[in-house]
Amino acid sequence: MGSLGSGHAAQFHVLAVDDSILERKLIERLLKISSFQVTAVDSGIKALQFLGLQDSTYQFHQEVEVNLIITDYCMPGMTGFDLLRKIKESTSLKDIPVVIMSSENVPSRINRCLEEGAEEFILKPVQLSDVNKLKPHLLRKRAEEQLSMSNKRKTMKECNSEELTNS
Amino acid sequence: MDGIVELQRQLVEYTTSLYDEGFLDDQFIQLQQLQDESNPDFVVEVVSLFFEDSQRLLNELANSLEQQSLDFRRVDAHVHQLKGSSSSIGAQRVQGACIMFRNYCEVQNVEGCLKCLQHVKNEYSLVKSKLETLFKLEQQVLAAGGTIPMP
Numbered sequence: 001m002g003s004l005g006s007g008h009a010a011q012f013h014v015l016a017v018d019d020s021i022l023e024r025k026l027i028e029r030l031l032k033i034s035s036f037q038v039t040a041v042d043s044g045i046k047a048l049q050f051l052g053l054q055d056s057t058y059q060f061h062q063e064v065e066v067n068l069i070i071t072d073y074c075m076p077g078m079t080g081f082d083l084l085r086k087i088k089e090s091t092s093l094k095d096i097p098v099v100i101m102s103s104e105n106v107p108s109r110i111n112r113c114l115e116e117g118a119e120e121f122i123l124k125p126v127q128l129s130d131v132n133k134l135k136p137h138l139l140r141k142r143a144e145e146q147l148s149m150s151n152k153r154k155t156m157k158e159c160n161s162e163e164l165t166n167s
Numbered sequence: 168m169d170g171i172v173e174l175q176r177q178l179v180e181y182t183t184s185l186y187d188e189g190f191l192d193d194q195f196i197q198l199q200q201l202q203d204e205s206n207p208d209f210v211v212e213v214v215s216l217f218f219e220d221s222q223r224l225l226n227e228l229a230n231s232l233e234q235q236s237l238d239f240r241r242v243d244a245h246v247h248q249l250k251g252s253s254s255s256i257g258a259q260r261v262q263g264a265c266i267m268f269r270n271y272c273e274v275q276n277v278e279g280c281l282k283c284l285q286h287v288k289n290e291y292s293l294v295k296s297k298l299e300t301l302f303k304l305e306q307q308v309l310a311a312g313g314t315i316p317m318p
Contacts, residue, residue, distance in 0.1 A: 022216040022252050029201050029209060074247070103251045125194050125255045128201075 017071035044078030073102035171313035195257030
């Protein structure tokens with residue numbers, strides 16, 4: 001088993017959501033340059049479909065893991081806020097960090113998003129320095145997950161060895 | 168060698184003037200920094216998308232403002248999009264013109280909106296031709312065997 005953080009860590013996969021093709025191209029490039037794997041979609045509905053969620057029911061187990069969702073706030077139909085809410089309401093998806101992007105600096109909007117569970121709120125135009133801020137969140141989350149998994153394994157091993165000695 | 172140096176000088180001078188005159192802002196430099204050997208045409212590609220997007224939005228705006236029953240929210244939505252994309256590529260003057268436009272939408276001033284549309288169109292034409300000239304100068308430097316001076 002590989003140790004925590006040694007060698008080349010598996011790439012983080014980011015799902016980017018923006019209805020503007022120009023913005024998608026930009027965010028995709030920013031993320032790729034920062035060594036993220038990227039899937040870009042043009043609507044909240046497509047994002048939910050990609051995540052395996054349709055009509056609010058979890059349809060299938062995602063083969064591809066998504067580590068972060070970054071979405072524009074102002075989109076026709078389903079806004080970024082609507083998407084955020086749907087993700088946080090889903091038992092299967094609620095732990096995926098969601099970042100909101102917006103060209104407008106509206107404090108009430110920012111608060112609403114953060115209260116709904118958004119990890120960060122980024123003002124457009126998005127820059128490399130904004131994207132760099134995302135990695136620590138993801139690395140820490142991954143470290144926490146790996147630690148909790150290795151603790152579970154340890155506990156199971158202890159239970160198993162107890163059973164063996166007691167039988 | 169002299170030829171390349173002269174072309175590079177022209178390019179730097181032209182680029183500087185674009186920033187000095189407010190046509191472009193720092194965001195354009197950010198775009199250039201995203202370009203490398205693996206993505207050598209990134210800036211041109213993004214700017215091309217901007218041109219396509221803007222043309223479409225300007226056409227929509229012209230249509231919307233001609234309607235009998237003006238839907239200001241619809242007009243505002245289009246201007247918002249144009250403001251966003253111009254901001255994303257660093258087209259500062261276009262972005263500024265859009266901000267003014269949105270103010271007139273908010274107070275539902277038709278005359279103001281029409282004037283702003285004209286203003287946005289003018290700024291867009293200007294920055295489009297400036298960027299096309301910039302790209303041409305870059306091509307000349309590259310064709311002469313030179314490299315493009317980094318910002």
